[in-house]
Amino acid sequence: MLQAIKYSQGHLEILDQLQLPFVEKYIPIRSAEDGWHAIKDMKVRGAPAIAIVAMLALASELQSLGVDGKTPEAAEETRAYIVKQLEYLLTSRPTAVNLSDAARKLGSVVETRANQPGANGHDIVKVFIQAAEEMMVKDLDDNQKIGHNGAEWIMANAARPGASSVAVLTHCNTGSLATSGYGTALGVVRSLASKSTLRHAYCTETRPYNQGSRLTAFEMVHDKIPATLITDSMAAALLADPSAGVSAIVVGADRVAANGDTANKIGTYGLAVLAKHHGVKFLVAAPLTTIDLATKSGNDIIIEQRAASEVTSIKGPREGADTVGGVVFDTVRIAAPGINVWNPAFDITPSALIDGVITEVGVVEKGPDGQFDMDGLFKVSAPPV
Numbered sequence: 001m002l003q004a005i006k007y008s009q010g011h012l013e014i015l016d017q018l019q020l021p022f023v024e025k026y027i028p029i030r031s032a033e034d035g036w037h038a039i040k041d042m043k044v045r046g047a048p049a050i051a052i053v054a055m056l057a058l059a060s061e062l063q064s065l066g067v068d069g070k071t072p073e074a075a076e077e078t079r080a081y082i083v084k085q086l087e088y089l090l091t092s093r094p095t096a097v098n099l100s101d102a103a104r105k106l107g108s109v110v111e112t113r114a115n116q117p118g119a120n121g122h123d124i125v126k127v128f129i130q131a132a133e134e135m136m137v138k139d140l141d142d143n144q145k146i147g148h149n150g151a152e153w154i155m156a157n158a159a160r161p162g163a164s165s166v167a168v169l170t171h172c173n174t175g176s177l178a179t180s181g182y183g184t185a186l187g188v189v190r191s192l193a194s195k196s197t198l199r200h201a202y203c204t205e206t207r208p209y210n211q212g213s214r215l216t217a218f219e220m221v222h223d224k225i226p227a228t229l230i231t232d233s234m235a236a237a238l239l240a241d242p243s244a245g246v247s248a249i250v251v252g253a254d255r256v257a258a259n260g261d262t263a264n265k266i267g268t269y270g271l272a273v274l275a276k277h278h279g280v281k282f283l284v285a286a287p288l289t290t291i292d293l294a295t296k297s298g299n300d301i302i303i304e305q306r307a308a309s310e311v312t313s314i315k316g317p318r319e320g321a322d323t324v325g326g327v328v329f330d331t332v333r334i335a336a337p338g339i340n341v342w343n344p345a346f347d348i349t350p351s352a353l354i355d356g357v358i359t360e361v362g363v364v365e366k367g368p369d370g371q372f373d374m375d376g377l378f379k380v381s382a383p384p385v
């Protein structure tokens with residue numbers, strides 16, 4: 001499996017996703033500032049990966065550079081510095097709740113330690129680093145459970161009668177590259193494949209940023225998962241094609257509101273509408289860290305707007321270029337100069353279009369009232385994989 005994040009005792013490196021699938025290059029992240037830029041520029045992306053890199057970036061900074069560049073001593077100074085850096089990291093990208101969830105949880109670990117009698121800067125730094133490291137380990141474990149739960153649910157509820165395998169469609173990249181490993185929606189695909197119940201996976205290109213054609217396709221080829229790439233505009237035709245026989249669409253999430261409305265990569269909403277029309281199950285796979293009970297519905301989710309250039313241009317490796325020292329990338333304009341552009345990075349899929357939310361503690365379906373009980377998920381403890 002590919003590894004987006006490499007971390008060992010204060011040394012953080014990320015696979016630069018801007019260069020994938022052409023160059024596999026790890027870059028060091030030494031500080032919160034390095035982490036902020038890597039997230040903003042999308043060298044690392046995907047809701048869980050963003051949160052993990054942000055927290056480990058700060059952990060690495062604290063371990064090697066100290067508090068504001070000095071050996072941490074006073075508890076209050078250390079607490080205030082960590083809180084300030086967490087607030088700064090939150091400004092990198094707004095939609096994925098995992099980042100603010102991680103900042104809140106690690107902030108509270110810091111507050112608790114700082115309020116203990118005799119606390120000093122060293123102790124506070126230590127508990128922060130430990131909590132950041134644990135987050136990365138837990139994410140991998142959660143993803144494996146999500147994969148298992150989703151694969152079981154799909155075989156029980158979405159497979160054609162008598163079929164021993166299914167074809168599924170996924171969107172964006174939700175795999176090893178978007179998490180600490182294994183993936184969420186792509187983890188479900190991976191789990192289906194490992195149980196020999198995946199007949200075929202289809203992935204969308206995911207314009208404008210092409211996380212599907214660059215990253216998901218790369219993961220599928222890398223891990224030898226039987227898969228086919230389509231452009232976003234081909235999804236309806238694919239669902240209408242009996243020879244493809246798609247039984248389920250499974251996507252990730254950046255934020256699931258308390259009522260089940262889900263923010264995910266632009267194009268997700270359209271796929272959910274298509275799924276409803278074609279009688280195909282539509283599933284959201286996400287860890288509990290992506291479920292935001294404090295956000296009542298999709299109307300309350302801030303959608304990140306990105307640069308027009310992502311729509312008007314495409315980037316690729318220069319053919320025949322001298323690649324000594326690295327591949328040369330060219331950006332080519334493909335849209336008419338002067339045209340206005342709208343580029344929301346995410347959209348909201350109303351809960352009415354979602355059949356189930358796959359988490360590490362199980363798959364939540366709507367009750368007889370047609371509503372998801374997201375709250376109930378937090379009262380369940382994780383079953384063994």
Ligand SMILES: CSC[C@@H](O)[C@@H](O)C(=O)COP(=O)(O)O
Pocket residue numbers: 045046047048096171172173174175178179183184185211251252253254264265266345
């Ligand atoms: C497990 S990743 C879940 C989501 O973050 C994913 O589906 C997605 O929308 C990623 O968007 P991105 O803009 O690439 O960060």
